Each structure stands twice: as C-alpha cells, then as structure tokens.
Amino acid sequence: MFVLSILLLVAAVVLFLVGRGRDGSGWKIGAALSALGGLLFGVFSCVHVVSAYEVGVPVTFGKVGSPMKSGIQFKSPFTDVTSFSTRPVDLNLYDKDVVEVRSSEGGVLDADVTIKWAVMPSKAVELYRLAGSAEAVQARLVLPDSREIIRNVFAKHTSEEGYASAREQIGSEIAASIKERLAPRGIDVTAVNLRNVKPSKELQEQIDKKIQQEQATERSLEAARTAKAEAERKRIEAQGIADANRIIERSLSDKVLYNQCLEAYKEAAKANPVYAVPCGTDSNGTPVIVDNGKN
Structure with a gap:
C-alpha cells in the first residue's frame, strides 16, 4: 500500500508538470486526484487493525517491536505485522496422527490425545522468534514437544497400567509435563485429554495368550485344591469311622x-x-x- 501511495504521488507530480505547460484543467484535476489518492494510501499504510482475540507482532527492518493489542494501531509504513490468534486451539492426535508409544516392558500402545492450547498475548514476541508465524507454532512447538512428552511418560509405566489401571494417572502426568514445557515459550495449555489407549495388534495377541495361560493355571490350581479337599474329607471320614469302631469295641461288654x-x-x-x-x-x-x- 505504501508503494502504491508513492506511485500515486509521483504520478501527481508528473501530471502537474505536464499540465502546467499546457492549457486545460484536466491535467490539474488528474494531478490533484492522484495526490489525494497517494495521501490516503499513505495514511492507510501507517494504520493497522488488530482483530479481536488476536495480538500483532511488528517487525521493522528486521527489528521486532512490542506486541500490538486488539484495535487500531499506528505503525511505520515500513513495518510488517504478524498476527497470532489468542483463541484456544485443539491439537487432535488420533487416527493417522495417533501417538505410538512403548511401555517400560517394550509393549507398543496407540494413544489418542487431544491438547487444547492458546497463545499468551504477553509472549507473542517470544513465539515469533521461535516459530515465525501462527501456523508454525503448532507444527514446530506444540506437536513435537507433546509427542515427546507422551512417549516419555508411557515409558515409565507397564503396558497394563497404560491401557487399564493407571490411565488417569498417566493423563495427569502428561498434562503437567506439557504445561511445564510450553508455558515458558508463551503457550498456555488449558487441557490435555487422554481419550483412548489401546494395545497394538501384536501386544493384544500377547495379552490374550497370557490371559489364556492364567486361566488354565487357575483351573489347574482349582482342580488341585478340590482334590486335596476331597482327600482330606475322606481321611477325616475314615478317621471318624476308626475312632467310632474303637469306642464301640471298648464299650461292648x-x-x-x-x-x-x-x-x-x-x-x-x-x-x-x-x-x-x-x-x-x-x-x-x-x-x-x-x-x-x-x-
């Protein structure tokens, strides 16, 4: 816009010079209109409107300025403003983006996670230096750090804890770690939802085999306990008969x-x-x- 303003002012000067050496008011009117258009475009190039729920980061000749709040902001014509949305954003890690993790036993699990995050307006300059744009914040910061933390947390737990007994605890650990990692960078993580954890196909087969073995062992133990109880019952019964016979033998005079x-x-x-x-x-x-x- 600033370049267009300069061009219009140059055109106004040319038209004025040409019109001065010739008769007619058309040249002068054209010069006046061009000058007016150049001035308007020049003013507009010095004004920037930051939308609601956004924060702007001004950059002038490579130097980053202070964040701009929502509303009308005045700037240099040579300043570029990069906007960051402060609305919460959902990062959904499922389906093709599901996080593949390994337990402390080496078992492979698939974890579905949703991370809700937002840009801290006061940290917009730091985010610009780290990512460069609003689109790059998630791709360069939130996504890789979240994946790393999710894998590290699951690696501390067994497979059974991961998909059953300690799922809630693992979700809390993941949320705390992600918040702690991203907060200093200007990213406010408001919620982390560990939606689903399921074993991989190979791990599920191992789990089913283990369950079948445990059931077979339990059946064998139950049969052994039943046989032992029956043997004990018969021994007690025989002992009772023997004792009764001895009593009868002593009492029959x-x-x-x-x-x-x-x-x-x-x-x-x-x-x-x-x-x-x-x-x-x-x-x-x-x-x-x-x-x-x-x-």
Whole structure:
C-alpha cells in the first residue's frame, strides 16, 4: 500500500508538470486526484487493525517491536505485522496422527490425545522468534514437544497400567509435563485429554495368550485344591469311622450284649409266634429259639 501511495504521488507530480505547460484543467484535476489518492494510501499504510482475540507482532527492518493489542494501531509504513490468534486451539492426535508409544516392558500402545492450547498475548514476541508465524507454532512447538512428552511418560509405566489401571494417572502426568514445557515459550495449555489407549495388534495377541495361560493355571490350581479337599474329607471320614469302631469295641461288654439280645427277642416275639430262651443258656451262649407255630 505504501508503494502504491508513492506511485500515486509521483504520478501527481508528473501530471502537474505536464499540465502546467499546457492549457486545460484536466491535467490539474488528474494531478490533484492522484495526490489525494497517494495521501490516503499513505495514511492507510501507517494504520493497522488488530482483530479481536488476536495480538500483532511488528517487525521493522528486521527489528521486532512490542506486541500490538486488539484495535487500531499506528505503525511505520515500513513495518510488517504478524498476527497470532489468542483463541484456544485443539491439537487432535488420533487416527493417522495417533501417538505410538512403548511401555517400560517394550509393549507398543496407540494413544489418542487431544491438547487444547492458546497463545499468551504477553509472549507473542517470544513465539515469533521461535516459530515465525501462527501456523508454525503448532507444527514446530506444540506437536513435537507433546509427542515427546507422551512417549516419555508411557515409558515409565507397564503396558497394563497404560491401557487399564493407571490411565488417569498417566493423563495427569502428561498434562503437567506439557504445561511445564510450553508455558515458558508463551503457550498456555488449558487441557490435555487422554481419550483412548489401546494395545497394538501384536501386544493384544500377547495379552490374550497370557490371559489364556492364567486361566488354565487357575483351573489347574482349582482342580488341585478340590482334590486335596476331597482327600482330606475322606481321611477325616475314615478317621471318624476308626475312632467310632474303637469306642464301640471298648464299650461292648458281655452284659451289654446280653441285654441287647433280650431286647431284640422281646421285639421279635411281639410280631412273630416265637419265643426265645434267655441268651447264654447253652455252653456257647447262644439263645434257643422255639417256633410256637409248629408245635
């Protein structure tokens, strides 16, 4: 715009000089209009409007100036202004951009992560020196640093912790590390969401095989415990029978047996036409049974 202003002023001077040596007011009007256009373009080249939610970084002949806030700002015609958006930006690391990480055991995992970040207006000059443009901030700073930190954090944990038991803790560690790394550079990380972690195909096969082995081992242990319990039950049962037999053997005296014999024949005589001579009447102690029904 400043170059156009100079050209219009030069054209105004030429038209004025040409018109002065000739009759007619057309040349003078053209010179006046060119001069007016040159002045307007010159004024516009000294004004820069910084949009809302943006910060401008002025650079004059290679020298970086102070950040420009939102609104109308005056500058030198030779100053270029690079704008940085201060709105939050989402960096989504999934699908083709998924982060491939390794656990402390060497297992490969795929981590889906979303990082929400924004430019700190007060640090815009430092970001310009580091990246050069708003588009380069994410490509040169946020993305590579985030990937490095995510891999480093997962490398401290086992595969099982990565996709199951310690996922929340790992997400907190990643968020804290990324914020600590990027804040001094002028990048405010507002949120880090570890959305999903899944084992690679090879690791999933190893996990399935390990689960099957553990299940087989558990079944074997359960069978061993059942057999041991059954053996113990039988041993206790046999011991009980042996103890009972010893008690009976000690308690069965002749008088007890004689009394039981009498009771048995009393019960038998009630239901059958027999009677019994008391036990122990012969030499062998065997009772004599008489069938009354045969006379």
